[in-house]
Amino acid sequence: MVLFRAGCPLHNEFPPEANSIAPRRRVSMTAHAPTVAFAGIDCLDIDVQVQIAAGLPAFTIVGLPDKAVGESRERVRAAFNALGLALPPKRITVNLAPADLLKEGSHFDLPIALGLLAAMEVVPPDEIEGYVALGELGLDGRLAPVAGVLPAAIAARAAEKGLICPAAQGGEAAWAGGIEVLAPSSLLALINHFKGTQVLSVPEPRIAEDESSLPDLRDIKGQETAKRALEIAAAGAHNLLMIGPPGSGKSMLAARLPGLMPPLEPAEALEVSMIHSVAGQLAEGKLLRRRPFRDPHHSASVPSLIGGGLRAKPGEVSLAHHGVLFLDELPEFQRGALEALRQPLESGRAVIARVNAHVTYPARIQLVAAMNPCRCGHLGDPALACSKAPKCGQDYQTRISGPLFDRIDLHVEVPAVSPADLALPPPAEGSETVAARVAAARAIQAERYRGQPIRTNAEADGEILEAVAAPDAAGRRLLAEAAEQMRLSARGWHRVLRVARTLADLEGVEGVHRLHIAEALSYRRLMPGRNG
Structure with missing residues (x-):
């Protein structure tokens, strides 16, 4: 039997000798094709078992598949037809264990298709079992990219197996190394x-x-306190x-x-790229080197910020892992979404509770938020402020709960830029100069915390x-x-110490002194309407 027809779209891609694959007649057997399911960035081993037995023609997938997995039956059937390969007129059962x-x-x-090919003896069954396979089949038999290739490759390495994935994600899987x-x-x-052809x-x-250059700090005139x-x-x-008011930068x-x-x-x-891989956002399978910068709109829901949905996908807080989560117009976010940030900010993890399981994603983020002092934005300017000032400012700012406010290390006022500042020439110090000082401080911290679970x-x-x-x-x-007068909480006390330690690192000194504590305290702010 000639398996691949001359009219097949893929017929001309390979030599003629590759187009003669004839399955041999055999009694019913069960073939195995390993793959994985995802729980966060962790992989769970799945054994795709395929059996072809005598009986009325049928193709059944069991093992608690969702709709996408159930539809694999039609994609696999169409892909086989595109290759000129007909499914045997028997009872085909696929069990996902x-x-x-x-x-x-x-x-x-892909693992379902490979299991079928192994059961039909088109490919050697023992070789299939030595690989973890994942991939989406097109109706013409081509493989389309899927989410989670990088974590799957790392899981395959741990299981001492190889990996089969779409061509577009081969570079992503290669980072696992040793497989x-x-x-x-x-x-x-x-x-x-x-087949060896x-x-x-x-x-x-x-x-x-x-590829894209980042904006330079030299573009901002004035705002020296905010730059610091x-x-x-x-x-x-x-x-x-x-x-600060609108337009202050x-x-x-x-x-x-x-x-x-x-x-x-x-x-x-590697850790950041694994999260983006599971989310299906790793472009062209390339590992990320630049720290993530996520800036969701203030209409974002709790699942979009923290994670969740039908498949418990990572949210913005996890996609910003080891990077920046920027929340502009902070009080405009839903109260529930802001309160849900408290646990990831404290623990560095986003836990998504589902009916049958809890899914955990890493979420060690740096939160950067911006807000107006009131709804109109001009609380401190009598000429522009609305008639409800200062009450409107208190009502607006108290949309941020005390516990969330307490988890922010630095509170800085960003005043309106004056015309005199705008007329000044560009600052002499740009991002490159500041980044060098930051890199030196980070190097000190890396050495200090070597061997510790913190960076x-x-x-x-x-x-x-x-x-x-x-x-x-x-x-x-x-x-x-200051703690007595400002009524600092224990968390506030510790955050002052952390900022003071960073100030000392920027100076390159070993000890934390009074000046460092004083500057760190200057960035702790009591919001209107609160006693501490």
């Missing part, structure tokens, strides 16, 4: 590889290049809140923060914080007095 785990996503197409990666462009190419090339790891706070935030990965300052931050370390890049001062807590940020006697007295 374990059967009590919900299977979601189109990446089950055999097959990245065919089509099901036909994969069949020919196993074609050799698939070994994919090379690919990394995303910084931005530098401190970049150096220690501290949370930052900017409060809050969004411009936030947009220039990525240009001050160092690129991702290799371990960080920056913003993550230091407990005994570690007491050991590295203990101020001198004068600094401790100042902090105690």
Whole structure:
């Protein structure tokens, strides 16, 4: 029997000798094709079992598949037809084991197809079992990209297996290292590889290049206090809140923060890329090197910020892992969405509760927020303020809860820019100069926390914080007095110490002194309508 017709779209891609695959007659058997399901960025082993038995013709998929997996039946059937391969007129049963785990996503197409090919003895069954496979089949037999290839490759390496994935994601899978990666462009190419009539090339790891230049801090005139706070935030990965009237440059300052931050370390890049891979947002399978900068609209819901939905996808807080989450017009966000940020800010994890399981994504973020002092934005200007001032400012700012406000390390006023500032020449110090100081401070922190599960001062807590940020006697007295007058919480006390430690690192000094404590305290703000 000639398997691949001359009219097949893929017929001319390979030599004529590749187009004669004849399955042999055999009694019913069960073939196995390993794949994975995703729980956050963790992978769960799935055994795709395919049995072809005597009986009325049928094609059934069992094992708690969702709609996308159930529709694999039609995609696989169409792909086989495109290759000139007819399914046997028997009872075909596909079981996705374990059967009590919900299977979601189109990446089950390829392992189901491989299981069928193994059961029909088109490809060797024992070779299929040595690979973890995932990929979506097109109706013409081509393989389309799917989410989660990088975590799947790392799971395959842990299981001492190879990986089969679409060609577009071969470079992504190659970052796992130490495993055999097959990245065919089509099901036909994969069949020919196993038949020995074609050799698939070994994919090379690919990394995303910084094609677009980041905006420069030199573009901002005036706002020296806000620039200083931005530098401190970049150096220690501290949370930052900017409060000021419209047009004062809050969004411009936030947009220039990525240009001050160092690129991702290799371990960080792998972790961030795994999250983006699961979310299906890893462009062309290239590993990320630039720190994420996410700026969702203030209409964002809780699932879009924290994560969730039908398949428990990562939210903005996880997509910003090891980077910046910028929330402009902070009080305009839904109250529930803002309150949901409190747990990720404290723990560095986003936990999504589902009926049958809890899914956890990493979410070690740097929160940068901007807001107007009131709804009209001109609370401090009697000529422009509305008739409800100052009551409108108190009502507007108290939309941010005390616990969330307390989790922000730096609070800075961003006043309106005066015409005199706009007439000044561009500042002499740009992003490159500030980024060099930030990099030096980050290098000090990397050495200090070597061997610890933390990387920056913003993550230091407990005994570690007491050991590295203990101020001198004068600094401790100042902090105690200020804590009493400002009614700082224990969390506020610790955040002052973290900022002071970063200030000392920027100066390159070992100890935390009174001046560092004083400057750190200047960035703690009591919002109207609160006693502390």
